[in-house]
Amino acid sequence: MSRLRVGLGVLVALLMTLAIGALSQVPYRTESTDQAWIRLSWRVSAPRIEKCRTLTAEELSELPLHMRRDEVCEGTGIPYRLRIALNGEGVEETLIRGAGTRGDQPIYVFRELRVEPGAHRLEISLTPEIARDVAAGYAEMETLELAEDLDLAAGDVALITRAAGGRLAVRRAEP
Amino acid sequence: MEGLAAKLRSLSWSLISRADRFMNRLYSSRFNPLYHSGALVVLLLVVLLVTGLYLLIFYRIGEPHASVARITDQAWLGRWIRSLHRYGSDAAVFAVAIHAARLFAQGRSWGPRTLAWLSGLVLLFVLLVSGWTGYVMVWDVQAQLLAVEGARWLDVLPIFSEPLGRAFVGEQAIPSAFFFLNLFLHVALPVGMFVILWVHVSRIARPGLLPPRGLLWGSLGLLLALSVLWPIGMDPAADAFRIPERAALDVFYAFWLPVTRLMPAGAVWVFGLSLTAVALAAPLWTRPAAEGKAEPSSVDAQLCTGCEQCYLDCPYEAITMKRRMDGREGVYAVVDPDLCVSCGICAASCAPMGIGPPGMTGRDQLERVEEFMRLLRPDPRDVVLVGCARGAAGFETLAAGGGSRIFQVPCAGNVHTSVIEYLVRAGVGGVLVVACHPRDCWSREGPRWLEERMYHDREAELKERVDRNRLRVFHASSGEHRELAGALADFRDSIRRLAAAEAEVEIDIELECEVPELQEAGS
Secondary structure, three states, X not given: OOHHHXXXXXXXXXXXXXXXXXXXXXXXXXXXXXXXXXXXXXXXXXXXXXXXXXXXXXXXXXXXXXXXXXXXXXXXEOOEEEEEEEOOEEEEEEEEOOOOOOOOOOEEEEEEEEEOOEEEEEEEEEEEOOOHHHHOOOOOOOOEEEEEEEEEOOOEEEEEEEOHHHOEEEEOOOO | OHHHHHHHHHHHHHHHHHHHXXXXXXXXXXXXXXXXXXXXXXXXXXXXXXXXXXXXXXOOOOOHHHHHHHHHHOOOOHHHXXXXXXXXXXXXXXXXXXXXXXXXXXXXXXXHHHHHHHHHHHHHHXXXXXXXXXXXXXXXXXXHHHHHHHHHHHHOOOOOOOOHHHHHOOOOOOOHHHHHHHHHXXXXXXXXXXXXXXXXXXXXXXXXXXXXXXXXXXHHHHHHXXXXXXXXXXXXXXXXXXXXXXXXXXXXXXXXXXXXXXXXXXXXXXHHHHHHHHHHOHHHHOOOOHHHOOOOOEEOOOOOOOOOHHHHHOOOOOEEEEEOOOOOOOEEEEXXXXXXXXXXXXXXXXXXXXXEOOOOOHHHHHHHHHHHHHHHOOOOOOEEEEEEOOOOOOOHHHHHHOOOEEEEXXXXXXXXXXXXXXXXXXXXXXXXXXEOOHHHOOOOOHHHHHHHHHHOOOOOOXXXXXXXXXXXXXXXXXXXXHHHXXXXXXXXXXXXXXXXXXHHHHOOHHHHHHHHHHXXXXX
C-alpha cells in the first residue's frame, strides 16, 4: 500500500470523524426572538348538565339484572366561552367543551399568542355558556377573568395560568 | 411498484458499490467499514453501554441539567466519556443507515430475511427513541424542543384527557417522575435492543458481531480522539419563560425536527406512519416476481450420506439432520424452505451432489459446464472465469475482449469443485474464480467456503490431482472492473508462462542430444 494511499485513508477517516462531530451539534436557530409569547394554560372543572328520566318497565326488562336502575341520567359538561382581547382588539372567541368523548372531563385552555415586544393590554374571560335559568341550579360554576397590562421584552414568555385562589394571573418565572 | 422498487434498488446499489470500491482501495476489503456496518453498530452499542454506566452514576433526576453540567465539567473523565457516549450514538445511527441501505440495495429484505429486516427496523426505531430520551434527560434547550415537539404529536391523539404539552410551559415544575421515566426508558430500551439484536441475527449461523481488530481499534480511537479534542458542550438549561432561540441540534437523532415543527401534528403522523408502513412492507415490494425467485434447496435422500457438511456450511441454519426412515442407518439432511435463501452453498458442500436448489446442484452445474465447454472449445491458453453473478456482474464484455469466457454462478460458494476440475481437465489454460469480498458475500459465507474447499480440504474438496497453478481466486465487488481486468491479465500471463514452461519440459533433452549422434552414425 503506497504512502499516498495510507495518507488518503487517514484523511478520509479523519474527515468522516469530524463530520460526525459537526453533525452532532449543528447550530439551529429555533425561533425568532424578535417576538414575545403569551401562553395561556389552565384547567377548569366544568359542572355536568344532566337530563334524568325514569325507565319504563319494558326498557328495564330488556336490561340484564345487574344493570336495572329506575333512573338513568345522560349529560355533558357545560361548555365555556373563551374570549381573548389584546390591546382592546378581540383575537379569539371560542366555545370550549370538556375533554373526553362525553365532554364531561375538565376544560383545558392551552394557547400561545405571538406578539411584538412592548406594552400590551391583555383581557381574557372564560365564562360558562349556559342559559340563566339553567345556570341557577349550578352555584359552583366558575367564571375566570383577567385584565392585565404586560410589558414584554423580546424573547420573553408570559404565562397566564391559575394562581392561588383559582384566579387567573400572569407568571414570568417557574414556581 | 416492482419496477419502481427495482429502480430504487439499482440506484442505491450503484452508489453503494462506488463507495465500496473507493473504501476498498483505501482500507482494503478486510477493513472496509462499509462491509462491517452491522458489526460496527454492535461495537458502538457496547461503547454506549459502558460509557452510559459511568454517566448513570453521576446523573440526578432531581437536577438533570445541573448534574450533566457537573459531568461535563469533569475535565479529565466525565467530559470525554459524555462526548464518547454522544458521538458513539451518532455513529451508531450512521452505521445503521448504511447497513439498512446496503441490505435494501442487495435485495436482502424479503423471504427468509424478512425477520432480519423487520427486527432491524425495530432496532432502528428503538435506537432513535432511546436517543430521544437521552437528549431529554439533559433538559437543555434541545431537550425542551424535543419534549415539546413530542408532546405536540401526542396531543393530537384522542387518548389523553389533558394536553401533555402543558407539562412544559412552566405552570408547574416538571416532576422528577418525568425524568425518572426518561432515565428508565433510556436504560431499558438499550437493554431491550440486545434482545432484539439476538432475534435479528437468530437466523444466521455465524453472525459477525464484531469488526476485525484493526477496524475496531481504529474506530474507537477516532471517536475517542474526537471526544477529547472536540468535547460536547452544554446548551443553556431549558427555560419555559424564554423563547428557545438557538440549540445545538444533533442531526443524527433530530434531523426531522426542523421539518416537523413546520407541519401540523396530524400531518406528521400521516407522514411518519406512511414512511413506517413503506419500510415495514419492504419485504413485500422488494420481493422479485415469481419467475425471478429461485426455489429453495431440496435433498435427494438416496444420495445423502449423512456427512453433515451441508448442515455445517449453511449460513442460514436452514438444514437439519434427521434420522433416516428408509431402513438405512444414520441421518440425512432436510431443508427448511422457509429458512432457505437459495444461495446454493449446500450444493457445493455435497460430494455426491445430492442437495441444492433446482438448477444449482452439483449435477446441474456439471451439465451446464459440459455444454459451456462444448461451445467454447478451449485452447490451453484460455482462461475461464467462474464468476459470481454479483462480483463479476457486467464483466462479460471486458473478459471476452481478451479471449476469456465467464461461466456464471449465483454465488462463488455455490461452485462445486467438480466444475473447476472439469474445466481444467477439459483443457482450459486456467480457471479464475471471481468471488465477492468475503465480508460482502450476499450469501454471507460463499467466498470463505470456496477458499477452504479449493485450498484447505474442506468437503467437497478440490482433488489433489488438479493443478493449483492453473487456479486462482480473486475477490471483486461489482464496481471493481479495473481491478478484475488487472487480475485477469496477470493470471493470463501466468498461464502463458506456465504453458511455455510446460512446452520446455516436454522437450526430451536426451533425445535432442542423441539425434545428432544418430545422424552422424547414419552419415
